[in-house]
Structure formats: C-alpha cells, structure tokens
Amino acid sequence: MTEGTQAAGPGANTPGRPGRPTAVVVGGGLAGITAALALADAGVRVTLLEGRPRLGGLAFSFRRGALTVDNGQHVYLRCCTAYRWFLDRIEGAALAPLQDRLDVPVLDAAGHEGRRLGRIGRTALPVPLHLAKSLATYPHLSLAERARVGRAALALKSLDLADPALDAEDFGGWLARHGQSERAIEALWDLVGVATLNAVAGDASLALAAMVFKTGLLSDQGAADIGWARVPLGELHDRLARKALDSAGVRTELRTRVTSVSPYENGRWSVSVPGERIDADTVVLAVPQRETHDLLPAGALDAPGRLLEIGTAPILNVHVVYDRTVLRRPFFAAIGSPVQWVFDRTEASGLTDGQYLALSQSAAQDEIDAPVAELRERYLPELRRLLPGTRGAEVRDFFVTRERTATFAPTPGVGRLRPGARTRAPGLWLAGSWTATGWPATMEGAVRSGVSAARAALDTLGRPRDHLLGLFEEAA
Structure with missing residues (x-):
C-alpha cells in the first residue's frame, strides 16, 4: 500500500473532514479508553484498537457458570480524582460509590485465644x-x-x-x-x-x-475513603466504557492486534493490523511496557531498553463460594494470616443463594504458580480461623485467578525507568500505569496516564483541551 491508502474492513479509519485531525489509540485498558475519550471530546476522530475481545485491560469480568466474576478485586480512594472523573465520564459513579468515611476492619488471627478485631478509620x-x-x-x-x-x-x-x-x-x-x-x-x-x-x-x-x-x-x-464497584467490573470498564466511546464517536475495534507503528515523512503515522493499515495524525500507545517496546519505531525513546528493565509483580485472587452467609460486612483485612483482604462479592456476581468471597493476595510471587489444590488447603483453614461462620458451611466452589504481570514492580530505582507521555517521535505518545504518573500501578495511575497523553497530543494538534484543565497536574 502507498501512503494515504487504507484497506477496507472493520478497522479502517474513515478519512477525517478537512481540518479535523485523526488519532489511533492502541490498547483498550483504562489508559487507552481515557485517551480515546479525551481526544474525541476535543473533536479528534479516534480509532481505538484492542487485541482482546473486550475492553478494560486487567480490570475485567468473566462468566463462570451462573456467576459473573471479576478477575480481581479493585478499589479506589477519594483522592483518586482521575478515576472518579473517569467514572463520571462513563456515567458509572453511582455503581462504584465511596464510603461515607474511611473504615477498615482488621482481624488478627495470630493469637492463641482467637481472632481480635481492630479498625482503621x-x-x-x-x-x-x-x-x-x-x-x-x-x-x-x-x-x-x-x-x-x-x-x-x-x-x-x-x-x-x-x-x-x-x-x-x-x-x-x-x-x-x-x-x-x-x-x-x-x-x-x-x-x-x-x-x-x-x-x-x-x-x-x-x-x-x-x-x-x-x-x-x-x-x-x-x-x-474507599470506593469499589458494586457491579461486575465489566459493567463499568467494558459495557459503559464502550457506550461512552460510541457516544463520543470513537470507532472501537476489538480482537484487533497491532503489528507495527511507523511514521511517514510528512509527520503522519501508519498503524498496521493484520490485512490492513490505518493512517492517522497522532498515535497513543496504551499497552504494557514490553509490548510498547516492541512497537516503538527507532529513535522514539533515548533508551528504549529501559522499558524492559521495568519489572512486573503478580496478584493472586482466591474465590470461595459458600452455601450460606459467613461474613456480615462488605470487606475486611487480615494480619497474622496469609489472607490479606477479603470482599463479599455475592450481590455483584449475581449469586442468589449462599455467599461468594473474593480474596485479593498482592505481592504473590511465592504463590502465583501454586496448584489450586495446594491453595485450597492453605486458605480454607485460614478462613475458618478468621470467620467462625465458615466452620459449619459447605464450600460449593473454590477457584483462583492469576495475574502474573498485574502491575509494574515498584522497586527502588523504577522511577528513572518510567517514561513520560512524550516521545522523541512527533505525534507519538505513551500511556499506561507504568509510565511516569507519579503513582503506583493503580486504576488512578492508568487514567492519569491517558489524560496526560491526550493533553500532550491535543497541544500538538492545536485542539482545545479545556475539558481537561484542572483535572490534575500533568505528569512529567
């Protein structure tokens, strides 16, 4: 194909009207969704490409029989102003409310006389x-x-x-x-x-x-103050996000894997997917650091190898379905036990009989590859120690979800490895919670990165960004 031509098909980008710039966002996680919405809201014609069959990145839901299961428990805080903006933008804030006031029950199971309850509030x-x-x-x-x-x-x-x-x-x-x-x-x-x-x-x-x-x-x-979704994450990060993208005029293509991103001599960009090419004025790469490294054109970063030095850290999620209610509060944290945080996901999952608990186990390097049977033997007795109501309850289901590269590893020195939104290639921007947001790998960090990339792109395109002013200070 020659410059300016595009293959017809579901991913083809309709040529923009004169004076209306075009953009391609690669990646449909929170960073990519945010960048696409922020660009589209400023009048840019946006195509969003996602390799998976859904949006939401690593904060998603799936079906297991009659249950709708989140791959892991995600929460946010009142100080997460960017993610709260995102919830408002997709009209999902009411589905993920905040506590009126911080209150974290903390159970200590280490004592010989049984559990002891404390609170952080x-x-x-x-x-x-x-x-x-x-x-x-x-x-x-x-x-x-x-x-x-x-x-x-x-x-x-x-x-x-x-x-x-x-x-x-x-x-x-x-x-x-x-x-x-x-x-x-x-x-x-x-x-x-x-x-x-x-x-x-x-x-x-x-x-x-x-x-x-x-x-x-x-x-x-x-x-x-803590907030969390009272519905499956897919309701927020997939269904409502897709609805917001559609309303903003974003062309969203799922199951579309980008194979290369390359610049033209005239400053525009070519994004290749199997069987076609999409041309655009600007491109946002909103994919994990290793995938970003593989897609970056030569010279886009001073030291692209640093992206490969950013480590990853796993999160293990343990899911237990009981035949009765065993926990009377929405969540608790534990010390003196392998158990870290436990959430009641019964209503959100659609379960109508019994109770479904989700255990979120961060920094799970020692357990991420453990067999399910071994994890069952480790965690069910711990839940019996922490929750007396489980001692006579039947376990109807026990399963695990594993995110081996759930976050970037926040090790000392990682800050010097995290690039900002800007690259050395005009019109190419980076987004993702692993970029230099100042935050760890959270939903807040992902949204902030998407806004930072969109803000920088809009500056270059000469498009208004008033809708983003005051949201937060731009990351370096």
Whole structure:
C-alpha cells in the first residue's frame, strides 16, 4: 500500500473532514479508553484498537457458570480524582460509590485465644488529627509502637516527593530507621502498602510509598475513603466504557492486534493490523511496557531498553463460594494470616443463594504458580480461623485467578525507568500505569496516564483541551 491508502474492513479509519485531525489509540485498558475519550471530546476522530475481545485491560469480568466474576478485586480512594472523573465520564459513579468515611476492619488471627478485631478509620478532625483516635485505639500495636507510628507519619509527611533521591531508597529501610518494628510494618504499613503498591515495604521505592501515604492518608481528611464497584467490573470498564466511546464517536475495534507503528515523512503515522493499515495524525500507545517496546519505531525513546528493565509483580485472587452467609460486612483485612483482604462479592456476581468471597493476595510471587489444590488447603483453614461462620458451611466452589504481570514492580530505582507521555517521535505518545504518573500501578495511575497523553497530543494538534484543565497536574 502507498501512503494515504487504507484497506477496507472493520478497522479502517474513515478519512477525517478537512481540518479535523485523526488519532489511533492502541490498547483498550483504562489508559487507552481515557485517551480515546479525551481526544474525541476535543473533536479528534479516534480509532481505538484492542487485541482482546473486550475492553478494560486487567480490570475485567468473566462468566463462570451462573456467576459473573471479576478477575480481581479493585478499589479506589477519594483522592483518586482521575478515576472518579473517569467514572463520571462513563456515567458509572453511582455503581462504584465511596464510603461515607474511611473504615477498615482488621482481624488478627495470630493469637492463641482467637481472632481480635481492630479498625482503621478517621474522624472529621483536620489532618493529621483525623487518624489520631484510630491509631490511639488500634489494638494490634502496643502503646509504644503506636507512638512511634505517629512520629514516622509526621516524618513521612515532611518528605519532598520531588526529591529524586527518594526513588533510590527502599521504604522498609526508611521505616526501620524511623523506629518501626516488624510488627508495626506488618500490622499497619504493609497492610496499606502491599494492597496499593503490590510489594512489601522492603521491596518498594520510598518515593512511591511516600506518595501513597502522603496523598491517601495525610493530604485531606477524606482522601483515604474507599470506593469499589458494586457491579461486575465489566459493567463499568467494558459495557459503559464502550457506550461512552460510541457516544463520543470513537470507532472501537476489538480482537484487533497491532503489528507495527511507523511514521511517514510528512509527520503522519501508519498503524498496521493484520490485512490492513490505518493512517492517522497522532498515535497513543496504551499497552504494557514490553509490548510498547516492541512497537516503538527507532529513535522514539533515548533508551528504549529501559522499558524492559521495568519489572512486573503478580496478584493472586482466591474465590470461595459458600452455601450460606459467613461474613456480615462488605470487606475486611487480615494480619497474622496469609489472607490479606477479603470482599463479599455475592450481590455483584449475581449469586442468589449462599455467599461468594473474593480474596485479593498482592505481592504473590511465592504463590502465583501454586496448584489450586495446594491453595485450597492453605486458605480454607485460614478462613475458618478468621470467620467462625465458615466452620459449619459447605464450600460449593473454590477457584483462583492469576495475574502474573498485574502491575509494574515498584522497586527502588523504577522511577528513572518510567517514561513520560512524550516521545522523541512527533505525534507519538505513551500511556499506561507504568509510565511516569507519579503513582503506583493503580486504576488512578492508568487514567492519569491517558489524560496526560491526550493533553500532550491535543497541544500538538492545536485542539482545545479545556475539558481537561484542572483535572490534575500533568505528569512529567
């Protein structure tokens, strides 16, 4: 084919009207969906290409018999302003509401006299006093440990997130130097950090950990209030997202794998899929870092090999269906147990008899490839220890889902490897939670990256971006 021609077919891009720029977004996860919507809302004619048969990336749902199952439990916080914008944009905010006020039940199963319940919550007092009552009454730490936690929190609050030295240091070492015991790290710092960073403190960049705790717990009294989908994730990230894309005029093609992205001499771009080529004025690559590396044209990044140095970290999800109700609260966290976080997904899954619990196990390097039978033997007894109601209940189903590359690994030094949205190739932009958003690999980070890529592209195309102003500061 010659420049300016396109093969007919479902992925072919209809030529834009004079003066109306065109864009191709490669990847239909949250980053790609966001970029496509932000571009289309500014009048760009957008084609979104996704290799899977659905949208949503790694936050999706599937059917298992009569159940609708999320591949893993995903939550967000009130401080996740970009993801909240995304929910509003797809008209899904009411389906993923926030808590009125932070409240996390924490069960300790390590004691010989049975489980012990504590809570992490907040009051209406200003920061940092909003957490004082919760910390003062937290039963899983001694009085001295609680006092040292308070001092460490104040030291953390004083850190400058713009200091590049933070990225080279590990969070566990910083905590130890600030008087945090192994028990305090397990019962508090890792309780939050493992779920948000997908790494224990000793394996996590201080820069990312400080960002999580400063933004989530020490910026605003309501910043850490938790939200989660009361419907299957596919309802939000696939059905409603596709509806929003259609309404915005985005051409969305599923089961369409991009094989190459290359520039023309006139500054336009060619995106190849099997059997055809799509031409565009600008391209956003919103796929994982290794796939991005393989698609990048020569010279697009100064050191493209750095993308391959960004490691990945797994998340294991354990799903248990009981014949009766065994948990009376929507979720809880556990310490003194292999169990990390447990959510009631009964209503969302469509189950009408019994109860369906989903266990989210982050930083699961040691278990991600374990046989289902072995995981069953490990986790069912732990649930019996934590939840007395399970002791007489029948397990109707037990299965696991595994995301071996669920997130990028937030190791010390990863910050220098994460590229921004801009490349050296005019008209080519990068998006994905692994890019330089300042956030760990979360839904918030993914949406922020999509907005940053779209904002940069709109600047270059000379299109309005007023609809994105004030959403958040652009990532580097």
